[in-house]
Amino acid sequence: LTETHWLNETFFCFNCFREFHCALKSEQDHAVVTLPSIDVRSPPSPVILQLAAVLCIESSHYVSFVRVGDRPESDWIFFDSMADREGEETGHNVPEVRLCPDFSRWLSPENVDQLHRSTIDSNVSAPFERLITDCYLCFYYWPDGLLYK
Numbered sequence: 001l002t003e004t005h006w007l008n009e010t011f012f013c014f015n016c017f018r019e020f021h022c023a024l025k026s027e028q029d030h031a032v033v034t035l036p037s038i039d040v041r042s043p044p045s046p047v048i049l050q051l052a053a054v055l056c057i058e059s060s061h062y063v064s065f066v067r068v069g070d071r072p073e074s075d076w077i078f079f080d081s082m083a084d085r086e087g088e089e090t091g092h093n094v095p096e097v098r099l100c101p102d103f104s105r106w107l108s109p110e111n112v113d114q115l116h117r118s119t120i121d122s123n124v125s126a127p128f129e130r131l132i133t134d135c136y137l138c139f140y141y142w143p144d145g146l147l148y149k
Contacts, residue, residue: 049140051107056134065100065131070143076103078127100127 038044053066063080076099083096102125105111 047142047144049142051138052141053139054131054135055137055139056130057136058130058134062136063130063134065103065127070141072108073104076100076107100125102128103131 050070050072051067053064056063056065061082063078066077066079068075068077078096078098078100080096082093084094085091086094106124106128
């Protein structure tokens with residue numbers, strides 16, 4: 001860290017910079033930027049993310065569940081790029097896209113606690129059961145951070 005080319009990419013607290021790094025000779029000027037201190041008495045407010053999509057895998061077969069819209073009550077769709085096959089060796093896969101009407105209900109704040117407690121009804125739909133048993137990657141977004149709506 002004491003080489004000149006690394007100093008441009010490094011941040012130091014004021015005391016460390018003053019004690020150890022300000023005397024280094026450099027071809028460039030190194031401006032000290034005072035960063036705001038963090039108030040340890042009040043923790044930062046949490047950032048709440050929204051679940052946008054889930055990628056599931058079962059024996060090398062990936063499927064996805066995607067929220068259509070940016071509201072918590074938005075519908076979900078299921079996508080399987082290899083749901084069916086037409087033809088033999090020279091054939092092709094037939095993708096499937098379908099609506100998952102019960103997802104919004106299960107992923108609502110009122111019911112999501114049941115997922116954590118593992119008290120899921122036996123009448124849960126097959127797609128939702130696949131979501132919770134084969135979940136591999138979850139994709140989230142920050143509603144307050146959306147650039148475009």
